[in-house]
Amino acid sequence: MRFLPVSLTTILVELADLDETLALFASLQADPIPGIEDLVPAARTLMIRFRPERLNAATLAAAIADRDLSDRAAPSEHLVEIPVRYDGEDLDEVARLTGLSVEEVIRRHTESEFTVAFCGFAPGFGYLVGGDPALEVPRRQSPRTRIPAGSVALAGAFSGVYPQASPGGWQIIGTTPEKMWDLSRDPPALFQPGYRVRFFDLEKRRSSTETVTSAATTVEKAADETGSGPAAPVFKVLAAPIPALFQDLGRFGQTGQGVSASGALDEGALKAANRAVGNPPNWPCLEITLGGFSFEATGRATIAFAGAPCPILVRDAAGREIEACGYRSIALEAGDVVTLGHPPAGMRSYLAVRGGFGVKPVLGSASTDTLAVVGPEPVGADAVLALADEREGLTSVSLTETPAFPAPKAGDVVTLDVVLGPRTDWFTEAGFASLTDQLWTVTPQSSRVGIRLSGNQPIERRDNAELPSEGTATGAIQVPHSGQPVLFLADHPLTGGYPVIGAVAEYHLDLAGQIPANAKIRFRPVSQFAEITPTAGRAAAERQ
Numbered sequence: 001m002r003f004l005p006v007s008l009t010t011i012l013v014e015l016a017d018l019d020e021t022l023a024l025f026a027s028l029q030a031d032p033i034p035g036i037e038d039l040v041p042a043a044r045t046l047m048i049r050f051r052p053e054r055l056n057a058a059t060l061a062a063a064i065a066d067r068d069l070s071d072r073a074a075p076s077e078h079l080v081e082i083p084v085r086y087d088g089e090d091l092d093e094v095a096r097l098t099g100l101s102v103e104e105v106i107r108r109h110t111e112s113e114f115t116v117a118f119c120g121f122a123p124g125f126g127y128l129v130g131g132d133p134a135l136e137v138p139r140r141q142s143p144r145t146r147i148p149a150g151s152v153a154l155a156g157a158f159s160g161v162y163p164q165a166s167p168g169g170w171q172i173i174g175t176t177p178e179k180m181w182d183l184s185r186d187p188p189a190l191f192q193p194g195y196r197v198r199f200f201d202l203e204k205r206r207s208s209t210e211t212v213t214s215a216a217t218t219v220e221k222a223a224d225e226t227g228s229g230p231a232a233p234v235f236k237v238l239a240a241p242i243p244a245l246f247q248d249l250g251r252f253g254q255t256g257q258g259v260s261a262s263g264a265l266d267e268g269a270l271k272a273a274n275r276a277v278g279n280p281p282n283w284p285c286l287e288i289t290l291g292g293f294s295f296e297a298t299g300r301a302t303i304a305f306a307g308a309p310c311p312i313l314v315r316d317a318a319g320r321e322i323e324a325c326g327y328r329s330i331a332l333e334a335g336d337v338v339t340l341g342h343p344p345a346g347m348r349s350y351l352a353v354r355g356g357f358g359v360k361p362v363l364g365s366a367s368t369d370t371l372a373v374v375g376p377e378p379v380g381a382d383a384v385l386a387l388a389d390e391r392e393g394l395t396s397v398s399l400t401e402t403p404a405f406p407a408p409k410a411g412d413v414v415t416l417d418v419v420l421g422p423r424t425d426w427f428t429e430a431g432f433a434s435l436t437d438q439l440w441t442v443t444p445q446s447s448r449v450g451i452r453l454s455g456n457q458p459i460e461r462r463d464n465a466e467l468p469s470e471g472t473a474t475g476a477i478q479v480p481h482s483g484q485p486v487l488f489l490a491d492h493p494l495t496g497g498y499p500v501i502g503a504v505a506e507y508h509l510d511l512a513g514q515i516p517a518n519a520k521i522r523f524r525p526v527s528q529f530a531e532i533t534p535t536a537g538r539a540a541a542e543r544q
Contacts, residue, residue, distance in 0.1 A: 047471030120495030124181030126191030233299025265513025308346030346407030358386030458483020
């Protein structure tokens with residue numbers, strides 16, 4: 001094993017092969033180490049997030065190093081059969097690459113029994129292993145910008161089915177009408193780690209094929225729920241130039257289905273907005289990007305904004321206007337219209353209402369993941385937001401909330417601390433100098449998935465070797481072949497296939513979430529890259 005740093009709270013365990021990875025994953029599930037928060041298995045690695053108050057990286061590594069990896073998990077009794085129309089646009093190319101006929105490719109694929117090794121890339125995307133070795137083919141040299149949902153594809157030793165339309169570089173050999181991801185199903189992911197999978201040819205079973213139906217995806221619409229009666233107060237959204245998103249502190253414990261945490265990009269601001277109205281700090285708020293949001297209250301309510309310092313204007317039913325302050329509670333009456341101006345600095349503001357919003361969680365969280373399309377729907381103009389009026393957990397409003405840092409402006413230079421790893425050694429000395437010695441410009445193509453950066457000197461790799469997919473953490477600085485890095489934010493994919501040179505320290509993630517386009521970023525390493533050396537036995541680690 002190699003133990004590599006990912007961030008201040010995450011390590012990557014590199015193993016010899018997939019069998020060892022799955023054995024370690026199974027061992028830690030059967031006999032967990034206290035303090036481990038999450039596990040993300042991949043082709044040859046296991047990413048482990050831990051609680052630093054319970055463990056440190058060295059003692060965790062020592063506890064893992066003692067594990068027996070000789071055991072192999074017994075085959076699951078759960079078999080999933082997938083109907084396929086073998087009409088994929090890469091089917092002829094796969095036949096050419098393998099030296100087989102198209103008919104032989106189909107036969108070998110349908111006669112294989114696969115196992116779901118792990119899930120990643122997108123919710124419900126299972127990496128299937130155990131197929132015929134003759135069908136091992138490389139990824140496409142030029143990935144497609146859009147692969148349709150239901151595409152059955154091959155890459156390396158894996159087979160898989162795209163659960164939703166997305167970019168991708170796998171070789172498409174067919175399509176299936178089955179839904180890989182369906183929130184009306186429990187669990188939503190059809191493929192779960194350990195499940196056995198077989199594919200069958202729809203053309204050959206046409207006479208016995210049943211029409212595949214699926215319940216329409218049911219994302220809860222809090223905006224359509226107006227309480228128990230007509231007197232229940234609501235917020236009627238009048239303007240939302242960029243649709244607002246419900247966010248809380250994230251969706252944890254769903255990595256087995258390929259779902260990452262998501263959550264507010266500025267957690268400190270979300271907590272401050274909640275405290276300003278007396279809510280528990282982890283309750284859902286509306287995350288509003290670049291202001292311009294306006295709504296009318298139909299009844300009494302107490303709200304607060306935090307985050308980007310937008311002007312706040314409240315106009316009452318008689319037309320009188322007052323300017324309100326962020327980080328303070330604001331009392332509203334029926335007919336009041338609240339308008340959030342555009343921020344002179346920062347990116348995201350958080351709206352909290354005393355008693356909470358009437359939004360229902362999806363998979364345990366009210367966060368909206370824009371990449372995975374999981375969570376409540378975005379809130380646009382004409383939406384109606386129900387107010388929950390919860391009483392349990394409420395406290396007095398806080399009068400002492402302040403911003404944790406000055407919001408950055410376009411043109412500002414923002415310094416972000418970086419923990420090096422896990423793949424810093426994939427880059428040349430000149431490439432590493434490119435990361436740290438120049439200013440990186442935030443491009444307008446940035447989003448909740450990640451900040452796309454542009455620099456004069458691309459980050460140079462040692463070679464063009466392909467990295468097997470491995471877990472990625474929020475804050476990871478992933479470097480594609482272009483050498484222009486992407487700083488992953490909360491909606492990043494769970495796994496990635498480009499090397500990560502470092503990760504922004506957790507205490508600077510809120511700041512990263514507020515950096516606007518055309519600001520500059522300086523990356524400041526706070527560590528030397530080195531493998532993690534185990535320093536104590538497992539018993540010592542488990543006592544912490």
